[in-house]
Amino acid sequence: MSRRRALARYLAARLALVPVMLWLIASLVFLLLRVAPGDPVDAVLGTRAPEAARAALRSQLGLDRSLLEQYGQFLGNLLRGDLGESLNSQEPVARIIGQSLPASLELGITALLLAALVGLAVGFSGIARPEGKIDLAGRLYGVGTYALPPFWAAMLVQLVFAVWLGWLPVGGRFPPTLVPPSGSGFYLLDSLRQGLLGGDWQTLAGTLRHLTLPAGTLALLLSGIFTNALRLNLRRALGSDYVEAARSRGIGERQVVLRHALPNALLPVLTITGITVASLIGGALLIEVTFSWPGIAFRLQEAIAQRDYPLVQGIVVVVAALVVLVTVTVDLLVALLDPRVRF
Amino acid sequence: MAGDCPSDLPLPRPLRLISRLAAGLLATGLLLQGCQLQRRSDRLVVATSARVGSVDPVRASTFGATQLLSALGDPLYRLGPDGQLEPALATALPLVSSDGLTVRVPLRQGVRFHDGTPFDAAAMVFSLERFLAIGTLSYLLDDRIASVRASGSHELELGLKRPTTVLPELLSTINLTPVSPTAYRLNADKALPDRFVGTGPYRLTAFSDQQQRLEPFADYWGPRPRNRGIDLISLGNSTALYGAMRSGEVDVLLSTGLHEDHQQALAQRAERGDLRQGQGPALEIGYITLHTDQPPFNNPTLRQALAHSLDRERISERVSQGLRPALRNLVPPAVGASNQELWPAYAPARARQLFREAGYCHGRRLELPLTFRSNIPSDRLMVLTWQAQLARDLDDCIVLQPNGMESTTVYRQLGEGAFAAVMLDWRGAVTDPEAYLFPLLSCSQAEGSRCLKGESALSGSFWTEPGLQQQLVRSEGLAGDERRQLLAAIERRTARAAPYLPLWLVSPRAWAQPALATPRFDGNGRLLLQELERQP
Numbered sequence: 001m002s003r004r005r006a007l008a009r010y011l012a013a014r015l016a017l018v019p020v021m022l023w024l025i026a027s028l029v030f031l032l033l034r035v036a037p038g039d040p041v042d043a044v045l046g047t048r049a050p051e052a053a054r055a056a057l058r059s060q061l062g063l064d065r066s067l068l069e070q071y072g073q074f075l076g077n078l079l080r081g082d083l084g085e086s087l088n089s090q091e092p093v094a095r096i097i098g099q100s101l102p103a104s105l106e107l108g109i110t111a112l113l114l115a116a117l118v119g120l121a122v123g124f125s126g127i128a129r130p131e132g133k134i135d136l137a138g139r140l141y142g143v144g145t146y147a148l149p150p151f152w153a154a155m156l157v158q159l160v161f162a163v164w165l166g167w168l169p170v171g172g173r174f175p176p177t178l179v180p181p182s183g184s185g186f187y188l189l190d191s192l193r194q195g196l197l198g199g200d201w202q203t204l205a206g207t208l209r210h211l212t213l214p215a216g217t218l219a220l221l222l223s224g225i226f227t228n229a230l231r232l233n234l235r236r237a238l239g240s241d242y243v244e245a246a247r248s249r250g251i252g253e254r255q256v257v258l259r260h261a262l263p264n265a266l267l268p269v270l271t272i273t274g275i276t277v278a279s280l281i282g283g284a285l286l287i288e289v290t291f292s293w294p295g296i297a298f299r300l301q302e303a304i305a306q307r308d309y310p311l312v313q314g315i316v317v318v319v320a321a322l323v324v325l326v327t328v329t330v331d332l333l334v335a336l337l338d339p340r341v342r343f
Numbered sequence: 344m345a346g347d348c349p350s351d352l353p354l355p356r357p358l359r360l361i362s363r364l365a366a367g368l369l370a371t372g373l374l375l376q377g378c379q380l381q382r383r384s385d386r387l388v389v390a391t392s393a394r395v396g397s398v399d400p401v402r403a404s405t406f407g408a409t410q411l412l413s414a415l416g417d418p419l420y421r422l423g424p425d426g427q428l429e430p431a432l433a434t435a436l437p438l439v440s441s442d443g444l445t446v447r448v449p450l451r452q453g454v455r456f457h458d459g460t461p462f463d464a465a466a467m468v469f470s471l472e473r474f475l476a477i478g479t480l481s482y483l484l485d486d487r488i489a490s491v492r493a494s495g496s497h498e499l500e501l502g503l504k505r506p507t508t509v510l511p512e513l514l515s516t517i518n519l520t521p522v523s524p525t526a527y528r529l530n531a532d533k534a535l536p537d538r539f540v541g542t543g544p545y546r547l548t549a550f551s552d553q554q555q556r557l558e559p560f561a562d563y564w565g566p567r568p569r570n571r572g573i574d575l576i577s578l579g580n581s582t583a584l585y586g587a588m589r590s591g592e593v594d595v596l597l598s599t600g601l602h603e604d605h606q607q608a609l610a611q612r613a614e615r616g617d618l619r620q621g622q623g624p625a626l627e628i629g630y631i632t633l634h635t636d637q638p639p640f641n642n643p644t645l646r647q648a649l650a651h652s653l654d655r656e657r658i659s660e661r662v663s664q665g666l667r668p669a670l671r672n673l674v675p676p677a678v679g680a681s682n683q684e685l686w687p688a689y690a691p692a693r694a695r696q697l698f699r700e701a702g703y704c705h706g707r708r709l710e711l712p713l714t715f716r717s718n719i720p721s722d723r724l725m726v727l728t729w730q731a732q733l734a735r736d737l738d739d740c741i742v743l744q745p746n747g748m749e750s751t752t753v754y755r756q757l758g759e760g761a762f763a764a765v766m767l768d769w770r771g772a773v774t775d776p777e778a779y780l781f782p783l784l785s786c787s788q789a790e791g792s793r794c795l796k797g798e799s800a801l802s803g804s805f806w807t808e809p810g811l812q813q814q815l816v817r818s819e820g821l822a823g824d825e826r827r828q829l830l831a832a833i834e835r836r837t838a839r840a841a842p843y844l845p846l847w848l849v850s851p852r853a854w855a856q857p858a859l860a861t862p863r864f865d866g867n868g869r870l871l872l873q874e875l876e877r878q879p
Contacts, residue, residue, distance in 0.1 A: 038751035044404065044479050088829060089396040089536045099551070164584035170587040176554055176574035215560035292579035294553045302394070302554050307751060
């Protein structure tokens with residue numbers, strides 16, 4: 001079988017598994033929420049509402065029906081792409097996710113790019129003198145940032161740069177006294193467009209100031225993964241036969257590193273990036289909570305506390321779909337870039 | 344081998360790369376610092392931890408939502424800062440028929456909604472009927488109001504199911520603020536979460552759950568706001584709120600969601616003159632519920648012993664440095680408690696004597712599991728302080744076993760009788776003793792002193808007494824001194840039985856930057872946003 005056909009088969013198999021995975025995840029979340037103690041009616045009415053009012057609301061929200069009925073309706077709606085309405089605000093879940101997801105993606109993508117930039121630079125920096133001072137510092141940086149508890153690091157960064165020095169805002173996504181940019185929901189892009197088209201650079205400055213601390217903190221926490229991955233893979237690549245062969249052919253060391261060793265060392269880093277995106281969801285929650293970033297992880301935490309079943313289910317399904325999409329894309333990229341990969 | 348790399352590699356110098364990167368980051372930081380937005384002096388930023396899920400009066404039930412609504416809408420009656428009821432959209436107190444079952448409310452003329460349409464009785468009827476039909480808190484009125492109609496262009500007529508003394512207080516609920524029938528025509532039977540068209544001093548011009556933009560309403564019938572607009576923001580945690588106030592990022596900070604230590608630090612700064620502190624009426628109580636239907640607290644002597652063992656003053660000082668004053672009644676003083684020192688006072692010798700009478704202290708210690716909400720820091724501090732205090736005073740009689748649990752779980756299991764003792768808080772829906780006594784004592788089905796069904800069971804105490812429910816019901820139809828005396832009698836018999844142990848009072852507080860006037864609250868404990876102003 002040709003490599004291209006094998007790749008197509010692999011891709012088809014992965015995509016065919018997506019609905020099954022999403023169904024499993026959605027069912028698990030549905031079940032866990034119902035098993036967990038707590039009642040969404042309490043979140044809406046408070047704990048002292050009369051039983052009649054509670055029963056009326058329970059019926060209005062469809063919570064008085066059997067678990068099987070609720071499950072059937074949930075799956076039916078999901079198949080039609082209807083994520084339902086939030087029990088708390090009665091807003092469509094899709095709209096809530098549509099408002100929160102761009103905030104999380106903006107934070108995640110910026111942090112990932114910064115983390116890759118810093119992490120790879122640090123990982124690469126020690127390669128001239130392995131076990132030298134710079135290499136040792138890089139190792140310490142990689143291990144140290146990876147081991148930092150996200151909540152603690154975020155609080156510390158917030159205290160130093162926002163409270164003590166007052167350089168940057170404590171939290172939020174945009175200055176409260178300005179009108180947020182309209183458009184895609186990605187404030188960075190929207191405010192950049194606003195600046196280019198209308199000359200309003202204050203909006204961009206406001207967006208950047210609010211993004212700097214959360215994205216910088218998240219990047220700091222993620223960069224260690226890139227540092228360690230590149231450092232180890234580059235050292236392994238530099239010790240491999242094909243690098244020796246290149247050296248023996250008289251190719252300069254700069255060319256050996258940049259043209260032969262680095263591309264091979266970066267392939268595992270790409271895979272790690274895919275995994276990092278998935279782990280970003282958990283890490284971003286603590287960052288979003290600390291910096292009051294109105295993203296999807298923050299929403300999820302709030303919805304769980306309020307036992308807002310449809311919102312929790314909707315967010316989990318969408319996030320799961322995104323994670324699957326990213327991992328499949330990364331697999332595909334690795335397969336396209338590395339001819340050695342077999343399926 | 345990698346280790347064999349020659350040391351004179353002509354690689355791009357890593358140090359140079361890193362230093363360039365660092366220089367770039369520093370330059371960006373300096374640029375951002377240089378780009379610090381000029382704080383516009385004509386608008387004020389007010390911060391709280393409360394997020395607003397929905398601004399529709401039919402859905403608003405959280406502190407954040409009602410605080411926002413109180414600036415955007417007007418109720419029929421309002422409680423002034425002194426706690427006195429005064430007409431707002433009504434022009435006088437309700438006129439009650441001789442049988443107490445029909446009430447007429449004269450309405451203010453010349454009032455306009457934010458969309459320019461006029462406010463009249465038809466609009467009030469639309470809003471009340473909408474609330475009764477789809478309001479999540481409609482149960483507050485359901486068992487009292489039978490009908491709503493416009494008896495004139497500016498007169499509202501309410502038919503009551505039974506005479507109700509607290510009707511004006513109920514009509515001061517901000518959830519009953521009128522909304523424009525024109526703007527809500529398509530949302531008569533469903534909520535409109537992110538828009539509001541009412542009659543209040545501010546218009547809502549931008550809404551998200553984390554941030555709301557308020558502009559003064561030019562056609563407002565009452566006094567104009569003293570500022571050019573308010574930006575309400577929600578920050579996710581206490582540290583962020585405190586930090587934002589310290590760094591000057593926000594102008595006014597509300598105490599909701601602030602940890603005790605942050606509140607204490609802000610209060611100290613206010614004492615030094617670095618901030619201005621305003622305090623609202625103490626309408627929230629903290630208390631402990633005892634499960635009186637099961638051993639050991641089915642023994643009234645033991646409940647009394649526990650009541651005497653509680654050093655409220657010391658606990659208040661240790662937990663909140665006095666910001667939460669000690670409370671010995673279920674009804675807060677601001678609401679009209681008959682006696683502020685009704686529950687047994689701290690008396691360890693008397694407590695020991697009662698513990699002995701109940702069979703403890705003679706080599707037998709009462710092991711008391713006290714449940715608290717683990718996500719509320721003051722609860723934890725209270726329980727730990729009381730534990731230490733009991734260990735000091737009555738170590739041979741009682742040992743406290745703290746049991747932390749997430750609040751949602753506590754609320755769910757409360758009515759199932761899962762807790763021997765549990766720490767909770769409560770704030771009445773209206774500023775009347777009834778709003779504190781009914782939700783804790785009312786019982787629709789009883790067996791002697793055991794409440795089988797009703798509010799008392801839902802509260803986790805399961806306590807009642809023969810004749811108590813009748814007294815509660817009778818108080819609803821009374822007024823004046825007769826009602827006050829009856830409510831005082833109910834308070835006294837509850838104190839004697841001690842199914843609950845009142846602990847402390849909680850007042851809302853707000854801190855403003857020194858350039859602003861001292862923040863003030865209305866009688867419902869909501870910050871008067873329209874009074875916030877920069878001082879010349």
